[in-house]
Each structure stands twice: as structure tokens, then as C-alpha cells.
Amino acid sequence: MNDSLKFSMLIPLLIATICTAADIKVDFEIEPSAIRQNESATATFTVHGAINPPRPALDEVLKDFDVQSLGTKRVSYNGYPTYSYSYRLRARKKGEFTIGPFLYRYKNQEIEVPFKKLKVVGIGEKTGLEITNSELLFATIETSKTNLVTQEYFDFDVVLYWRQVSLSGDVSIIDYQTPGLQFGQFRGTRTTEQQVNGNTYFVSRFRNKVKALAKGTYTIAPTVSVSILVSRRNSIFRDTKTLKIAVEPTLIDIVAPPESNRPNSFRGAVGKYQFNAQVSPLEMNEGTPITIRMQLSGSGNLDSALPPEITDEGTFKIYDSRLTEDRLNESKTEGRRLFEQVIEPRTPDIKEIPALEFSYYDPENAQYRTIRRGPFPIIITPMTNQVAREIGPMIVNNPAQKEIFGEYIEYLKPLPDHWKNEAQSFWLKSPLSVGVQVLPAVFAIFCFMHGRRKESLVGDIEKARRLEAPKVARAAVRRAQAAQKEGDISIFYEAASEALNGYLANKLNIGAGEVSMPLMRTRIDPEKHGNLLNQLEAFTIECETQRFSPEGLAASSPVELQEKLDQLTTILKACERIKT
Amino acid sequence: MSLRISLLAIFLSVNLLFGEAPSVQQVQPLFIKGKEAYDQDQFTQAADHYEAIIATGTYAPEVFYNLGNTYFRLGKFGLAILNYKRSQYLAPLDSSTEANIRFAQKQAGAIIPNRSVFEKSFSLLTRKQWLTSVIMMYWIGCACLAAYFLLGRPPWLRKLILSSGFIFTLSGFGLAGNAFFNAKPEAVILENGDALFAPLEDSEKHFTLPAGSIVRVTEESGGWMQVQSGKEKGWIPQKSCEKVSEW
Numbered sequence: 001m002n003d004s005l006k007f008s009m010l011i012p013l014l015i016a017t018i019c020t021a022a023d024i025k026v027d028f029e030i031e032p033s034a035i036r037q038n039e040s041a042t043a044t045f046t047v048h049g050a051i052n053p054p055r056p057a058l059d060e061v062l063k064d065f066d067v068q069s070l071g072t073k074r075v076s077y078n079g080y081p082t083y084s085y086s087y088r089l090r091a092r093k094k095g096e097f098t099i100g101p102f103l104y105r106y107k108n109q110e111i112e113v114p115f116k117k118l119k120v121v122g123i124g125e126k127t128g129l130e131i132t133n134s135e136l137l138f139a140t141i142e143t144s145k146t147n148l149v150t151q152e153y154f155d156f157d158v159v160l161y162w163r164q165v166s167l168s169g170d171v172s173i174i175d176y177q178t179p180g181l182q183f184g185q186f187r188g189t190r191t192t193e194q195q196v197n198g199n200t201y202f203v204s205r206f207r208n209k210v211k212a213l214a215k216g217t218y219t220i221a222p223t224v225s226v227s228i229l230v231s232r233r234n235s236i237f238r239d240t241k242t243l244k245i246a247v248e249p250t251l252i253d254i255v256a257p258p259e260s261n262r263p264n265s266f267r268g269a270v271g272k273y274q275f276n277a278q279v280s281p282l283e284m285n286e287g288t289p290i291t292i293r294m295q296l297s298g299s300g301n302l303d304s305a306l307p308p309e310i311t312d313e314g315t316f317k318i319y320d321s322r323l324t325e326d327r328l329n330e331s332k333t334e335g336r337r338l339f340e341q342v343i344e345p346r347t348p349d350i351k352e353i354p355a356l357e358f359s360y361y362d363p364e365n366a367q368y369r370t371i372r373r374g375p376f377p378i379i380i381t382p383m384t385n386q387v388a389r390e391i392g393p394m395i396v397n398n399p400a401q402k403e404i405f406g407e408y409i410e411y412l413k414p415l416p417d418h419w420k421n422e423a424q425s426f427w428l429k430s431p432l433s434v435g436v437q438v439l440p441a442v443f444a445i446f447c448f449m450h451g452r453r454k455e456s457l458v459g460d461i462e463k464a465r466r467l468e469a470p471k472v473a474r475a476a477v478r479r480a481q482a483a484q485k486e487g488d489i490s491i492f493y494e495a496a497s498e499a500l501n502g503y504l505a506n507k508l509n510i511g512a513g514e515v516s517m518p519l520m521r522t523r524i525d526p527e528k529h530g531n532l533l534n535q536l537e538a539f540t541i542e543c544e545t546q547r548f549s550p551e552g553l554a555a556s557s558p559v560e561l562q563e564k565l566d567q568l569t570t571i572l573k574a575c576e577r578i579k580t
Numbered sequence: 581m582s583l584r585i586s587l588l589a590i591f592l593s594v595n596l597l598f599g600e601a602p603s604v605q606q607v608q609p610l611f612i613k614g615k616e617a618y619d620q621d622q623f624t625q626a627a628d629h630y631e632a633i634i635a636t637g638t639y640a641p642e643v644f645y646n647l648g649n650t651y652f653r654l655g656k657f658g659l660a661i662l663n664y665k666r667s668q669y670l671a672p673l674d675s676s677t678e679a680n681i682r683f684a685q686k687q688a689g690a691i692i693p694n695r696s697v698f699e700k701s702f703s704l705l706t707r708k709q710w711l712t713s714v715i716m717m718y719w720i721g722c723a724c725l726a727a728y729f730l731l732g733r734p735p736w737l738r739k740l741i742l743s744s745g746f747i748f749t750l751s752g753f754g755l756a757g758n759a760f761f762n763a764k765p766e767a768v769i770l771e772n773g774d775a776l777f778a779p780l781e782d783s784e785k786h787f788t789l790p791a792g793s794i795v796r797v798t799e800e801s802g803g804w805m806q807v808q809s810g811k812e813k814g815w816i817p818q819k820s821c822e823k824v825s826e827w
Contacts, residue, residue, distance in 0.1 A: 037777065037784055037786075038786070038787075090777075091777075092777045092778045092783065092784070093777070093778075093783065093784050094784060122784070123785075409649065409652060409679075409680050409683050409684070410676040410679055410680055411649075412615055412618060412645070412646045412649055413641075413642035413645045413646055413676070414642070415608060415611055415612065415642070416611075416640035416641070416642040416643070418640065419604045419607065419638050419639070419640050420638070420639055420640060420670075421637055421638045421639075437715065437718070440718060440719050440721075440722030440723065440726075441722055443722060443726050444722040444723075444725040444726045444729075446726075447725070447726035447727075447728075447729040447730050448725070448726075448729045450729065450730065451729030451730060451732070451733070452729075454732075
């Protein structure tokens with residue numbers, strides 16, 4: 001072995017030695033270091049400089065958490081492989097948890113991984129990681145109003161400003177829920193640029209519509225959770241870091257709509273409303289119900305606004321009103337609602353439906369407003385010689401079938417036509433019914449095969465006749481049997497001859513008149529079936545003799561005829577074995 | 581004679597498979613009494629009558645619907661929604677039940693799960709109805725195929741075979757979709773309660789479930805159930821909710 005060959009063999013050995021000797025490095029990070037109970041933290045275990053390192057055994061270390069693996073990332077930088085294993089941690093209870101230290105084993109090495117701390121606070125509590133008033137990243141609240149009346153909606157925006165930092169895109173508003181206020185969903189707008197104190201900031205606005213529910217003074221102190229990208233030291237890669245930005249709280253003062261000058265028809269509507277009403281029919285027979293259609297539209301607390309109430313029970317029989325159309329925007333602050341109210345005049349003397357009044361509180365102008373529609377003149381024709389019929393709720397054709405509670409609940413169902421019983425299992429569960437399911441497929445397969453056979457016989461007359469031969473023979477043999485029992489020798493021999501001739505004609509695909517012994521000897525191999533041919537000839541001659549002899553039929557006893565019949569059957573069976 | 585025997589056999593089999601249970605005679609008067617009590621605003625008595633029907637093991641969607649109305653009038657929204665859902669489980673296409681569920685849920689402030697178009701479509705029929713449709717189409721398809729081969733492959737039968745095959749496939753999809761979406765059984769929260777992070781008495785509260793909220797049961801352990809509401813999962817005591825499909 002020459003020197004160069006020895007050297008080339010040493011190189012891989014040397015590389016392998018260097019590789020195994022090289023120390024690996026591990027990092028263990030938990031981000032963020034404090035979370036709320038409804039949030040999760042990400043634990044990342046990174047191994048540098050190892051080839052296919054095993055997953056760290058973290059079951060014992062993370063026993064206080066619900067752990068979900070987020071997968072493995074492999075990157076190679078400057079020829080060194082780096083494996084990162086990420087886990088999502090969700091705490092089961094509050095507290096300060098120390099995670100680690102623990103040992104990580106790779107081949108023969110044992111690396112001690114230092115502990116990390118993770119603080120878990122309750123939902124709504126501050127984690128202590130919130131930052132405020134950073135010049136590079138801050139958030140503010142903008143509200144359309146701070147003094148409101150109950151049921152009033154207002155715009156609530158959280159505006160995020162940042163510069164010289166990169167946001168990863170994950171921004172969420174948390175801790176905004178406040179008693180006495182009803183928040184909708186925050187909706188982010190497109191990022192814009194804005195000059196603030198001479199600096200250009202990126203600005204994202206998160207909009208919400210908030211409803212004032214109860215009077216009082218409330219502090220809204222939301223937190224903005226943002227993920228920013230942080231560069232790694234000596235690396236082109238960047239990590240994500242979650243920051244919590246505390247926003248300067250805002251005070252909201254809510255009062256009830258004023259008692260003074262409150263109209264009787266005020267039913268809680270706050271905003272700017274339009275109201276319209278239509279009555280139909282205006283001319284009717286006594287006992288006919290009248291439908292009043294009322295439309296509320298505009299902006300405000302439309303989701304809880306109610307139409308005017310008709311309370312004149314003495315003059316009209318009044319049914320509950322119901323909502324027939326509800327076209328509101330997503331935040332339920334604008335749109336229209338249609339209501340239907342059915343009333344029935346109690347007497348034909350009524351000349352009008354009184355005016356309908358809808359009142360709402362206008363917070364912009366701090367005053368009540370009332371919209372009046374009607375009165376609506378009506379003409380009722382009295383019913384003569386018969387009693388005015390009783391009218392049920394007119395929402396359905398059959399008044400007995402439905403009733404309305406407040407708005408919508410429908411009446412009881414009638415006695416069912418069909419009942420079910422627990423003891424009656426589903427019909428398909430019984431083994432019999434499962435077994436029966438095989439039948440259609442079997443039947444279809446049978447029909448398919450039968451159809452195929454039929455089709456093949458249509459194009460193959462020889463085969464069809466061959467298959468027909470035993471049937472023809474059987475029919476004739478049956479006739480011969482009958483004749484034998486009756487002692488009718490003439491019919492017996494005629495049937496026996498027909499059985500033989502019919503069978504052979506079909507079997508050999510020749511005409512019935514063509515059956516003759518010379519032809520048989522050419523079609524049936526005499527070497528193989530010589531004995532059969534002799535029997536056949538003898539039986540044919542006997543039949544012919546009996547049928548056509550000038551001396552007439554020789555008397556034969558039933559026993560003799562039976563012998564002949566057996567002989568015929570034996571010949572036919574032997575013929576079946578002939579291959580044509 | 582043989583025709584008579586065949587007809588009798590068919591009648592008996594149909595009666596055996598689809599016929600009414602013998603206890604119907606017992607429950608019909610209870611149903612009528614329940615309705616009468618309800619009409620007289622005696623809702624507790626009405627509920628007792630309807631519950632008595634269900635206790636016999638004989639039921640119908642109408643019983644659960646009426647029981648739902650009764651509990652609604654008693655202000656027990658959780659039980660009302662549970663019984664409406666059971667009625668809907670047995671008769672998914674009933675619009676009154678759907679309307680009442682929505683109204684009761686609105687009244688109770690319950691959490692209404694958003695159902696996708698697919699989920700709604702696959703829930704148009706119950707699993708048994710989908711299966712019945714599959715089997716019916718299988719029988720019709722096989723009969724058509726048999727006739728097709730026996731009658732010398734007439735072209736008009738091809739259309740019938742294709743149609744039954746199409747409906748068979750569609751029903752098969754329906755059955756599979758129904759099974760997929762109902763793999764996690766639905767349950768209704770009976771009383772306002774909290775879902776916890778872990779199945780332990782002293783575990784922290786995760787989220788609140790108002791009475792009448794409809795959840796999916798993802799796991800059961802001891803006396804606890806893990807339920808899913810939207811994307812959140814939490815543990816609740818088994819007694820605080822009831823599965824829609826088990827009564």
C-alpha cells in the first residue's frame with residue numbers, strides 16, 4: 001500500500017474524529033417569561049453543531065403544563081447544523097414555575113441545561129412585562145365620546161404607533177373587557193404613516209363599536225400584545241419577541257337618559273331614528289284582523305329598539321308584535337328593523353286606529369324626539385245574520401298551531417303520526433336485515449351472467465342447439481313414459497324416436513330429417529363410441545320397425561316397454577358424454 | 581293463495597321493521613294531557629307528562645319539541661334548548677324547531693356555534709336517514725341493473741341506473757359527511773357554569789358557558805367532560821350538561 005493511499009484513508013477517519021470530539025451547544029428559551037392563564041408561551045430548545053440530535057426529554061420538566069409540539073426546524077449556517085425544537089406551553093394553574101435545570105444527552109456527552117422561569121398570572125391580571133411610553137413603540141386610545149347615556153354606542157379605537165422596530169404581524173388587543181360596557185370585535189385597518197413630534201411612525205388602528213350598558217364611571221385599560229422581530233447576535237436570523245404595551249387608560253362616564261321631559265312612548269331607543277308605519281287593510285268586514293307594519297331605521301341601539309306599543313285593549317284585541325326583518329350592519333348600530341303587529345277591532349263602530357308614537361333619545365342634541373304616524377282611518381262593515389268569527393294570531397293560516405311569546409317562539413306540535421321506541425333498534429342493525437342486503441347484488445350478478453349467456457347464444461346457434469338437446473330429449477322421454485304407463489305402444493315408439501332424433505339433431509346441429517346412421521358414423525368417432533353406435537342403430541331400427549312395419553305393431557308388455565325406456569335413457573346419457 | 585301469503589309476509593316484515601311500538605296507546609293520552617296542561621299554563625305538570633312519555637322509551641320529535649316549549653315557559657333555557665336539539669336531531673328539517681332554538685338561545689344569551697355550509701348540508705338528514713337513502717338507492721340500482729341485463733340492455737334503463745348511482749353516491753357522501761361532523765357528539769349546557777383548565781375541582785376557570793350553550797364533547801374522564809366551544813376547550817362536570825343524542 002503506497003503512502004498516498006494510506007493518507008486518503010486517513011482523511012475520513014480524521015474528520016470523523018474531529019466531528020465526534022467537537023462540543024455541541026444547546027440553548028433553552030421560554031418566550032415570553034410571563035403569561036396569563038389563557039395565553040401560551042413558546043419553549044424553544046436549540047442544539048448547535050450536532051448531527052441528528054435526539055429530542056430533549058422534557059416530559060418531566062414540563063409536567064405542570066399542557067405541551068403541544070410545534071415541530072422541528074433545521075437550519076445550517078456556516079456549515080454548522082442547528083436543530084430547534086419548539087413547544088407551546090399552556091399553564092394549568094397560576095404561579096411561578098421553574099423549568100429545569102435538566103441534562104441533555106447527545107452520544108457520550110451530557111450537557112446541563114440551565115433553568116428558566118415562567119410566571120403565570122390570572123386572566124385579566126398584569127404580567128409585569130407590559131411596557132409603556134416607549135418612544136419607538138406605543139399605543140393610544142381614541143374614543144368618539146367619553147360621556148354617554150346607557151344604550152348609546154361609541155367608537156373605540158386603539159392606535160398603535162411604531163418606528164425603527166419590525167412587527168411580525170401578530171397584534172392583539174387584550175384586557176379591554178370592562179363591566180358596564182359591551183365590546184364588539186376589534187378590526188384592524190391598513191397600516192399608514194404619520195408624523196408625530198417630527199418623527200414618522202407607522203400607524204395601525206384597531207376599531208371597535210362599544211355599547212354603554214349600565215350607568216357609572218368605567219376605566220378602560222387595554223393592553224396591546226405585539227410580536228417584534230429581534231436580530232440574533234452574529235446571525236442573519238431573527239427571533240420573535242412578544243411585548244405587552246400598556247395603554248394609557250380612558251375614563252368613560254355613563255348616565256341614564258334624563259327623567260325630565262321623558263315621553264311616555266320612550267322604550268329605550270337611543271340614537272338617531274326614523275319611524276314609519278303602514279296599516280292594511282283599511283276597509284274590512286267585521287272580525288277581520290288588521291296588520292300594522294312598522295319600520296325602524298337609522299343609527300343607534302337598533303338591536304334592542306322596540307316599536308311603539310298599542311295598549312288600547314278595550315277597543316282592540318292586541319296580539320304580540322313580531323320582528324319580520326332585521327337588516328343591521330355587523331356592529332348592529334345601523335340598518336333597519338321591520339315589525340308586524342296584528343290587532344283586531346272588537347266592535348264595528350271603530351273609525352280609526354290611534355296614532356303611533358315612537359320616541360328616542362338623541363344624545364347628540366341631548367333631547368328626546370318623538371315621531372308620530374297616524375291616526376289611520378278604517379272602515380269596518382258589520383257582519384249580518386252571523387257571528388263575527390274568532391281570529392287567532394294571523395301569522396299563520398291555522399291559528400291553533402302557533403302562538404307568539406314576545407317575538408318568535410312557535411306553538412306546540414300536534415299529536416305525532418309516528419312514534420319510535422328504544423326497544424325497536426334501527427332496522428339495519430338486525431343480522432337478518434344486514435344479510436338481506438347481499439340479495440340485490442347477488443340477483444344483479446345472476447341477471448348479468450344470465451344476460452351474457454343469452455347474448456352469447458344469440459350469435460352461436462350450434463351451442464344454443466347443443467344446450468337445447470337434453471331439454472328436447474327430456475320432453476320426448478316424458479311423453480314416452482306416459483305412453484308406457486298407458487300401454488300405448490304407437491305413441492311410445494313415436495316419442496322414443498323423437499327423443500333420439502331430436503336429441504341428435506340438436507346435439508350435432510343438423511336438421512331433424514337428416515339424422516341417419518351413416519351420418520352418425522361420420523360425426524361420432526366409431527373407435528371411441530363403437531358400442532354406442534351399435535346400440536343406437538339397434539334401437540333406431542327397432543323404433544322404425546315398430547312404427548312403419550307393414551305387419552303393424554308387435555304386442556309389448558309394460559315391462560318390455562320399461563326396458564326399452566331404460567335402454568333409451570342409457571343411450572341418451574351415453575350420447576351426453578360425446579364431445580362434438 | 582301464494583299471493584295472499586306473500587302480501588301477508590310483506591305486511592308483517594314492514595310492520596316489524598317500521599311499525600309502531602305497542603306502548604303508543606299508553607303515551608298518546610299523556611301527550612294530550614301535556615298539551616292541555618300547557619294550554620292552561622300548568623307548565624310543571626305539562627313537563628311531567630312529556631317526561632313520562634320519554635321515560636317509557638317511546639318518543640317522537642314532537643314530544644321533545646313540546647317539552648322544549650314547556651321548559652322555555654318555565655324559564656329553564658338549558659333544558660328547553662336540549663329538548664329542541666333532540667327534536668331537531670330526530671327531525672332536522674323542521675323550521676319551527678330551528679326558530680325556537682334561535683329564540684331560546686337569544687333569550688338565554690347562550691353561545692351559538694357557527695356551523696359551516698357543509699356541516700349544515702350534511703345535517704339536513706339524520707345519519708339513519710342518510711343510511712336508509714344509501715340502501716334504498718342500492719336496491720333500486722341493483723333492480724335496475726338486473727332489469728337492464730334481463731331486458732337486453734334497453735337504453736332508457738341506463739339513465740335510471742346512472743340516476744340511482746348518482747343519488748347513491750350523493751347519499752354516501754352525505755352519510756360520510758354526517759359521520760365526520762358528528763364524530764364529536766353535541767351536548768347542551770344545562771345551567772350557567774365555568775369550563776376549567778383541568779378536570780379538577782380546584783382547577784382555574786378557563787371560560788364561561790351560559791345555560792343553553794351548545795358544545796362538542798371531545799373527551800370524557802371520570803365525572804368530567806372536555807367540551808369544545810368555538811376554539812376553546814375546557815372541562816366541565818358531566819352532570820352540568822347532557823348529550824343531545826342520548827336520552
